[in-house]
Amino acid sequence: MKHHFVFLSGGPDGCAVLKELLSKTDDLISCFHLDLGRDKRRQKMENWAVKEQTTYLRENYREFELYTAEANPSTSSVCHDLVLVATMASGIIEVLNPPVTDVYSGSCDCDFKAHDADNYPNDMAAQELLRTLAGIYKFPVPTYHGNTGRNKSKKDIRLELGEELWCKTWSCRTPDTCEDGNCILSCNKCWGCTTRAEAYDKRSN
Structure with missing residues (x-):
């Protein structure tokens, strides 16, 4: 039997993977969320989204394991976060039985277009x-x-999740984190931000 290990940040990609695994396999599934704790608003949104998603998926599909951890790093960069998340997750993977066969992560490269x-x-x-x-x-x-x-696209993922579950996801482009129409956690320029905007701006439609 396969044992899937899914990284969850509260975003749509990880949620879509988890839903697909729960609905299409009978395999063992474990998830991991690391609270980096740097930005209080982001911390609150991520923790809320992970809790809402996992509660919904357990109630509507089946049980799975969720492991969480907290960290408060003094620096912020993609590479630094990769090392931190992967190292803490490895401490969990080490003791899981049966052994983890597959690991899933959303994109760490939001500046790159999928077709480029x-x-x-x-x-x-x-x-x-x-x-x-x-x-x-x-x-x-x-x-x-x-x-x-x-x-x-984020529009495709929105359709896969369905509106109820989609509204339990979060990303840096979620309107709830915007002030005066300007998203304080988004550059609004890179591929990651613009594709999220295409879907999130139509959330209430």
Whole structure:
């Protein structure tokens, strides 16, 4: 039997993967959410979204394990967060039985368009990091599924989730975090932000 390990941040991509695994397989599923605790507003939204999603999916599909941890790093960068999240998750994966066979993560490379590049440097780094940590923690190297939303638009994911579950997701482009029409956690320019805007701006339609 496969054992799937899904990283959850409260965003649509991880939620869509979890829903698909729950609905289409009978496999064992474990999830992990790391509260980075740097930005209080983001922390509140992420924790709310993960709680709402997991409650909904348990009630409407089936049970799964959810592991959570907290950290309060003094610096912020994608690479730093990758190392922190992967290392803490590896401490959990190490003791899970049966062993984890597959790991799923949303995109770590929001600046790259899906049709513009086959290689996503941060996702590739995450895969190598997981392989390295497997050697350190002595667990079998799982298959890494990075950038799970690569070939889907946020509109597609919204349809997959359905409106009730979609409204329990969060990203940096969620209108709830905007003031005077300007999103304080979004550059509004990169591919990640603009594709989220296309879907989130129509949330109430």
